[in-house]
Amino acid sequence: MSFLLPKTRRQILQQSAIGFGGLAMQALLAGEATSENPLIARQPHFKPRAKRIVFLFMKGGPSHVDTFDPKPLLDRDHGKPLPFAGPKVTFAKQGNLLRSPWKFQQHGDSGLPVSELFPQIAKQSDKLCVLRSVHGTNPAHGAAALKLHTGAEQLVRPSFGSWITYGLGTENQNLPGFITICPTLAHGGVNNWGSAFLPSHCQGTPIGNASLPATQANxxxxxxxxxxxxxxxxxxxxxxxxxxxxxxxxxxxxxxxxxxxxxxxxxxxxxxxxxxQDLSQETTTTRSLYGIDDAVTEDFGRQCLMARRFLERDVRFVQVTHSDSFVQWDQHSNLYQGHTKNAAEVDRPIAGLLQDLESRGLLEDTLVLWGGEFGRTPTSQGNNGRDHNPHGFTMWMAGGGVKGGFAYGATDDYGYYAAENKMHVHDLHATILHLLGLNHQRLTYRYAGRDFRLTDVAGVVAKDILA
Known part of the structure; x- marks a missing residue:
């Protein structure tokens, strides 16, 4: 008995030249690439507000109640027990309420409150769309980081950079569509920028890692x-x-x-x-804007400036990670010392990036995303630390079609739980895809007998933040 092998796409096209024009037209109408290069730019589902994205990942979990989500009652009730039930599962033992050691002040025409931890970013406050009601489910770094990057905390799934590259391709055929600069190798590691079952060309290209200085990120x-x-x-x-x-x-x-x-x-x-990667081509003024002339800000400043150079060459997705070899923002103790150090390292470079993108006309169609895998509790660990908190935390966006000088959602009076306009990680992903012109329900890939998507079976676009 003999079997006929099924014909491949290449064989069909070779043997059916008369229908090639129809196939090409069908592919164009479907927004698919007809070139052999799978990274060629693809048409979005609808008109996008942003063409590219840069994700500034603060590894370890920066404290929202000490940065962008002021809580006056936390100051008033410092040292008292939390007045409502905490979550059933916590990462570590927690004490009483702990006020923020930093003052908040309103900035810009919008009056958006920003902690004194970020004096330079505060000057850019009218560009920020602060998302105060983001929430996930898992208090462990690894699972929370995977959830943020892939939409799944237990299974290997494509990263959202890979989904975006799969959906849109890239406009620069000489560079990868997805680049991650100095990524952390801990807590999910390569899975945080991997393509899983998506085609391999969608995976992120790492440049250096968090254990190396940015000068060695090649x-x-x-x-x-x-x-x-x-x-x-x-x-x-x-x-x-x-x-x-x-x-x-x-x-x-x-x-x-x-x-x-x-x-x-x-x-x-x-x-x-x-x-x-040759930053010597930049002017002294630009290098100073990113803090490359200061030992404190040089490392992250180099990463941010490199990111801008990739973005202006139309790399679709660029991630920049602030981390040491483990968990940079994870202050279970020494909150004051740790957050002061971390904020000083990123404040000037991030403000410089926002200013530089705007001056070059790139901010309008570049989405900037800032945040960590979760926030931190309003309750204390010891007398100078905070535990992990996935139940309510802050991220912010800028540019790329979002409202500037705007705060969306809210946590409770003490900052423990997302309470108003709650934004689950799936909602965050749906909103990011929407800003890039992609319908998260249509961006699917069939694997193992079912259609997968970044947002699984959930996800609601936060339309109130759209400019």
Whole structure:
């Protein structure tokens, strides 16, 4: 008995040239790429407010009640027990209420309150859309980080940078569509920027990691000391020719195409990447704006300036992580010392990034997202620390079609639980996709017999924050 192998897409196109024009038109109407390059820019579902996104990830969980969510009753009732029931499951033992050691002040025309921890970001307050009611479910760093990055806390799922790259592709074919600068290797590690079951070209390209200074954050092996560009070109062409029979006769076509396209992208990156990472091309004024002239802000400033250079070259998704080798903002003790140090390292670079994007006309269609995997409790650990709090915390956005100088949602009077206009992580993801012109319910990928999406079976767009 003999079996006929199913025809591949390549074979069908080769044998059905008369219908090729119809197939091309169908692909165009569906917003799909007709090129062999899977990263080619794709049409969004509807007109986007933002074309690209930069995520400033504060690893470890910055305290919302000490940064962007002032709580007067927390000051008044300092030292008293929490006047309502706390969650059944907590990460560590908690004490009584702990007031913030930092004062809040209103800033800008909007009067948005910002803690004295961030004097430079406060000057940009009219650009900020502060989301005070974000919430998740898990108080552990690993699960919460995975939830924020992938929408799932227990299973390996594609990161939201990968979903965005899958949905929109990239407008610069010489660079990856998704770049993560100095990512943390802890608490989810590569899964936080991985593509899981999405095509491999959607995964993030890491530059350095959190254990290395930003001066060492480079793409490895970007220069080939053994082969010239012409020899490398001939080598890739040979590999493609040798693989063609396997692509046409097996089910491995997609995997082979992805591998070959990764070779092609790596080849093109050799000329594009070194120029982007050469910050000496920037003026002294610009370098100073990002704090590269100060030992305290130099490291994160370099990351933010590098991010701007990728964004202006139309990389779709750029992540910048503020972390040491473990959990930078995780102040279970030494809250005052730790948050003071961390805020000083990021305040000037982030304010510089916002100012620079605006001056270059990029902020209007670039979505800036800031935050950590959760917030911290209004109750104390010891006399100078706070526990993990996924039940209500703050993130903020800027640019990219959101209202500036605006606060959305609220936690309770002490800052423990999201209480008003609650925004679950799925809602956050749905809103980000909406700003980029993607309907989160339509952005699906079929795998293992079911259709998956970033927001699973949930997600509501927070339309009140749209400009």
């Amino acid at each position: 793409v490895k092996y970007i220069d080939n000391p053994h082969l010239s560009l012409q020899q490398q070109r001939e080598q890739i062409d040979l590999i493609r020719n040798l693989s063609q029979p396997f692509q046409e006769s097996t089910d491995a076509q997609e995997a082979l195409d992805s591998r070959l396209n990764s070779f092609e992208l790596a080849f093109r990156m050799q000329t594009a990447m070194p120029e982007i």
